[in-house]
Amino acid sequence: MRTPDRPTIADVAATAGVGTGTVSRVLNGGVNVRESTRLKVLEVIKRLGYRPSHLAAALSRGSARTVAILVPHLTRPSTVARLAGALAVLDEQRYDTIVCNVDTREQRDHHLAALTARHRADGVIVVSIYLDKQHLEAFHRGAIPLVTVDAVAAGVPQTIIDDMAGGRLATAHLLELGHRRIGFVGDAIPRGEPDLGFTSSRRRLLGYRRELAAAGIDPDPELVRLGPHGPAVAAELADQLLRLPDPPTAIFAASDTQAMGVLSAAERRGFPVPGKLSVVGFDDIESAALLNLSTVRQPLEHSGGEGARRLCALLHGAKVRPIRQQLPLRIVRRSSSARPGLDLPGGGPSHLFAADASRMPDERGRSRSHAFRRVSDIRLGGQNACRMEWVA
Amino acid sequence: MRTPDRPTIADVAATAGVGTGTVSRVLNGGVNVRESTRLKVLEVIKRLGYRPSHLAAALSRGSARTVAILVPHLTRPSTVARLAGALAVLDEQRYDTIVCNVDTREQRDHHLAALTARHRADGVIVVSIYLDKQHLEAFHRGAIPLVTVDAVAAGVPQTIIDDMAGGRLATAHLLELGHRRIGFVGDAIPRGEPDLGFTSSRRRLLGYRRELAAAGIDPDPELVRLGPHGPAVAAELADQLLRLPDPPTAIFAASDTQAMGVLSAAERRGFPVPGKLSVVGFDDIESAALLNLSTVRQPLEHSGGEGARRLCALLHGAKVRPIRQQLPLRIVRRSSSARPGLDLPGGGPSHLFAADASRMPDERGRSRSHAFRRVSDIRLGGQNACRMEWVA
DNA sequence: ATCCAGATTGGAATCGTTTCCAAAAGGGCG
DNA sequence: CGCCCTTTTGGAAACGATTCCAATCTGGAT
Structure with missing residues (x-):
């Protein structure tokens, strides 16, 4: 040409x-x-x-040093964190990474088919997507190295958390504060629009129920509201809870994103947080710190990194040690949860953004406290400005 | 083997x-x-x-149908939106996409070198990263199809916005509401840690200054605070502004992320928003709607999609029409900005989350209003729960 | 039965590397 | 100078598809 x-x-x-x-x-x-x-x-x-030509070299050498990663709903903060963690490791190991974003079942099946029908990636990482027997069989037949993150799959090296235990953690935290009427806001599959097989919300709900039962509290079905994932829906579900004749004093949301919706609803309904309503989320995404949201922390970025590391091991021909690697959870107490009935006269200040923001984790997830020093009045675009600098 | x-x-x-x-x-x-x-x-x-073997087929056929996309700071919401937009288009066009995340100059140069030194991708999309003469020369020498998004580069098809105009839009909005003392919180390069060449904050600042000048307002250098990108830093910078003897009545933040930091600082300092302080951000990321943040909307996802589309055209051998494609901006008025001096007795309710959350755009960025219907009391994990469903 | 156009088919050449092996070139030493 | 052991080198044989061309089949028309 x-x-x-x-x-x-x-x-x-x-x-x-x-x-x-x-x-x-x-x-x-x-x-x-x-x-x-x-x-x-x-x-x-x-x-x-x-x-x-990378192609020719790869063909001759026998490997393209390329892996594929399948993620659902790329725009969700938790997904991005996992992806970033995986990319960091793969980058360091000199692998090229093909990213496949998946929002529907069709997309999922299309990408899985493409990945298994032809030999295009040395290995595959599947994040938060349920793989059924046939999917697994396809990988097995093709002898394609596979690991999953945040998804269980028989016989596949997987990096997961115990969602049920997480649900219990959150609920126990609220019980310990003295709450008895605790609501739950989580995911349900929209009718006729089958999802990608997320089970985490369901398992967190299970934990919530177990923990309530252990505390001898009768479960009230009214207090459990499910809907499609997202803050807007969560806000509406929370609003329904707050309009009940006997509203809950606390709400556990199945994710931080949904917890943000709950906070929104509380604000609108005039339920000061945590004065009249405590809120606990799940994940500990970056905004959780910003909003002072109590939450169950799971190591999102780390989970992606571990998945990548384990895939690399697999590609090196190493045996991956514990097939099922379970990462730790812990409750992060912030100011969106407190003892019930703390409602101050006059409503009191909303908790939002109330704590010391300078102690928030920075963008990379590392937590450190910051101090500022005025460095100089620099000239910028012909005008002066104050430019500040970190002091470790 | x-x-x-x-x-x-x-x-x-x-x-x-x-x-x-x-x-x-x-x-x-x-x-x-x-x-x-x-x-x-x-x-x-x-x-x-x-x-x-995809490799062998690609070698024989002469093309791997693979493109690479270089993005900075993957975890930032604006970056993710752009990436998602690009992936959607590339996916549809049946291209595999190699994603390279870049947080430092070294990473940038390493990836650019890898991409230009060997023929591994049919084309490259560079997002929000400044390419200097040598980078461009390398692409040119290799005749590697290249487009940029949110970055200007001589002779390269680029999809950008007018950041300066955006800065003016935000400032004009605040001026129109009656504000005279308007602060600015934006990015500055941390000392000794050169950045990736972002110029958007600088150009938004320029727009802010031009608009103030046009309104005949004397610029006060004290009101301009710059620091490393991120909500924590922005919060501190805003806090400095609010502690001034004569604090601003409004703050324009160079991004929504930073605006969230500003909101946080306002909450802590007891400046009700918008009662005592108006806040305007930039980008219109998803949380902006949730927090009712007034902001300058730029089509993030669309920009990524356009970059991808234009790269595909380039790969088809087509000429890309306007080398510099400029996407429109518009101000989105929400409840974080209002006329100054509206401070209600008793502080009044914070604006946060105050508006009708059920009219928020959903996760895919499409805006639609939601209604709910109780579908059924389904059995889930042996217990009852209310499951809700959308009604269009 | 013969012929012919069009539909199938086989297989060599090609894509651009890496890798291996044998050959050539050095180089040190007696 | 000759010998032997290292380096260094050239080039053919993979790697595993696609593609093209010529050869072989079809099946209907004559």
Whole structure:
């Protein structure tokens, strides 16, 4: 097509008056190549503008050093955190990563089919997506290295958390504060629109129920509201709870995103948080700290990293130690939860944003306290501005 | 290595008693193949568990149908939105997408070098990252199709917004409400830690200054505070502004993320929003709607999609129409901004979450109003729960 | 039966590397 | 100078598809 076809390694070899093997050796490591030859070849490479074909190299070498990662609902903060964690590890291990975002079953099946029907990635990481027998069978038949994150799958190395225990943690926290009427807001599959097989909300609900039962509290079905994932729906569900004749004094939301919806509803209904309503979320995404949301922390970024690490091990031919790797959970107490009946006269200040924001974790998830120092009045665009700088 | 080496197209051909060409034809489209032969070949393929090598096919065909996308700070909501937009289009166009996350200059240069030194992707999308002369030269030399999103680059198809105009929009909105003392909170490069060349905050600041000047307002350098990106820093910067003897009545933050920090600081300092302080952000990320943050909306997801679309056009050999494609901005008025001096006795309710959350855009960014209907008391985990369903 | 156009088919050439092996070139030493 | 052991080197043989061309089949028309 192109008039001057891209130069190949043969062109380089011919021009430099050496063999293709020598050029290849110069390109990869350059062992056992005389320095003078090396320089000559490099010079020709630069002169011809030669760029090796990754494809050809990969084919010949037998591996493209490429993995694929399948994530659902890329825009959710928890998904992004996991993806970022995986990418960091894969990057470090020099793997290229093909990202497949999946919002529907069709997309899921299409990507899974593409990944299993042809050999395009050395291995696959599946995040938060339920794989049924047939999916697993396809991977097995193709002998495609597979790990999952936040999803159980028989015989597949998996990095998960105990959602049920997490549900208990959150509920126990509220019980310990003295709450007896505790609501739950979580996910349900929209009718006729089958989901991707998330089970976490369901299992968190189970934990909530177990913990209530253990405390000898009669479950009230009215207090459990489920709907499609997202803050808007969660707000509406919470609003229904708050309009009950005998509203709950606390709500456990199956995710921080939903907890934000709950906070929103509380604000609208005039339920000061935590004065008249305590709220606990799940995940500990970045905004949770910003909003001072009490929550169950799970190591999101780390889970992605672990999945990636384990896939790499698999690709190296190593056996992955515990097939099921379970990451720890812990409750993070912030100011959205407190003893019930603390309602101050006049409503009191809303809890939102109320705590010391300078102690929030920064964007990378590392928690550290910040101090500022005025560095200089710098000139910027012809005007002055105060520029501040971190002090560790 | 593996005992039974993966079967190749030759194995299939031999087993089925046909030529490799026929097998290839069956695999791709199956034109001009007798139905009986087709079935026989398919049977053998299934029986042998044959999976075509994407690598070999790509090498032979001459293209891997793979593009790479370089994004900075993957975890930022605005970045994710852009990435999701691009992925959706590339997916539809049947391209595999290699995602490269970049947090430092070293990572940027490493990925750019890897992408330009070898032929691994058919084309590249660079998001929000400044490319200098040498980077561009490398792409040019290699004749690698390149587009940028949210970044200007000479001669490269680019999808951008007018940040300066955006800065003016936000400021004009506040001026129109009657504010005169308007603060600015934005990004500055941390000392000794050069950034990736973001210029948007700087240009928004410029717009802020121009608009103030146009209104005949003397710029007060004290009112402009810059620091590393992130809500925590923004909160501290805003706090400094609010502690001034003559604090601003409004603050324009260079991004919604930073605006959230500003809201946090306002809450802590006891400045009700919008009663005593108006806040305007930039981007219109999802949480902006949830927090009722007035902001300058830019089409984030769409920008990624456009970048992808334009890259595809480039790969098809088409000329991309306007080299510089500029997407529209508009101010979104929510309840974080109002006329100054509206402070109600007793502080009044905080604006946060105050509006009708059920009219928030849902997760996919489509705005629609929701209604709920109680569908059934379903049994879930042996207990009852209320399950709600959308009504369009 | 013969012929011919069009539908099938086989298989060699090709894509651009890596890798292996044998050959050539060095180099140290007696 | 010759010998032997290292380096260094050239080039053919993979890697596993696609593609093209020529050869072989079809089946209907004559």
